[in-house]
């Protein structure tokens with residue numbers, strides 16, 4: 222079997238998981254180049270990696286570059302993606318910089334793997350909260366048609382990167398030191414807009430049009446692009462919660478044709494990448510702590526809206542660093558290289 226030259230850019234929350242997923246999935250690697258802003262040696266699951274300082278020449282001979290660096294002007298993808306493409310490599314980017322570019326496919330393999338073939342050098346990985354939502358909704362949309370989605374996401378600290386996890390840990394420890402008498406603390410390294418320990422806040426990203434945050438708009442626009450359906454009405458509230466890893470989503474859908482909970486449960490149970498855990502009598506439903514480290518999207522609490530024969534609720538949980546980022550990116554890479 223042919224082996225490929227792979228580069229991973231960024232060794233933060235997602236980059237580390239990317240190294241782990243490549244190894245666990247036995248990706249056919251000839252050479253692995255790991256890049257970040259500064260060089261150092263790191264260890265992931267007792268495997269040593271030498272991280273090099275990023276520069277254009279590092280992309281000579283690279284077949285696929287998996288970008289997990291910060292977004293925006295100072296980020297890795299805006300500066301270096303073109304250097305990969307110029308050298309004949311393919312970029313798979315985890316950030317938002319190219320997601321809505323019409324020339325760039327936005328791919329969740331369980332939903333729109335065929336779009337990979339349309340790439341012109343860059344493929345985008347959707348936002349973590351979008352990925353798990355479309356994996357769960359796509360089979361329902363194909364079978365029953367979805368016309369309306371109302372989602373509330375409960376997103377873990379690691380969704381905002383390693384600095385947010387550090388903030389949460391520091392706050393928990395500061396509160397413990399105070400004997401929990403005072404729940405208000407100020408972490409030295411605060412990267413989120415509010416305290417997260419013993420708290421939550423409906424503010425992810427920046428506030429944008431019509432009072433929604435850009436994270437909430439990502440759920441709308443990215444879902445439309447992946448599903449190739451701009452008519453689906455989608456509206457969301459995104460909430461940061463004091464969970465380390467694993468995003469949860471409470472999702473209300475209105476289908477075009479009636480879909481009973483039993484039918485949806487049966488459909489999702491046989492759909493790719495989904496595990497249904499839906500046994501409330503035995504207190505069984507998906508939870509983020511159980512999803513951590515797993516690649517599937519977990520769905521439970523499937524139930525009817527008593528006032529709308531076409532209305533259904535679902536509870537959807539996934540590891541934001543794995544299926545929400547690294548696993549999905551590596552699946553795209555597998556598709557680029559190995560799909561017929």
Ligand SMILES: NC(=O)c1ccc[n+]([C@@H]2O[C@H](COP(=O)([O-])OP(=O)(O)OC[C@H]3O[C@@H](n4cnc5c(N)ncnc54)[C@H](OP(=O)(O)O)[C@@H]3O)[C@@H](O)[C@H]2O)c1
Nearest residue numbers: 231232233234235257258259290291296315316380382383
């Ligand atoms: N966290 C999630 O759940 C999640 C989910 C989906 C998508 N994403 C996206 O994935 C990307 C990475 O997120 P993260 O959570 O892993 O961030 P993070 O923990 O903050 O780590 C960022 C990494 O990127 C590197 N980096 C930043 N700017 C760079 C540059 N100009 N050149 C080279 N390397 C650079 C940093 O290098 P140094 O270590 O040298 O500072 C660091 O290793 C972001 O675009 C994010 O939006 C994240």
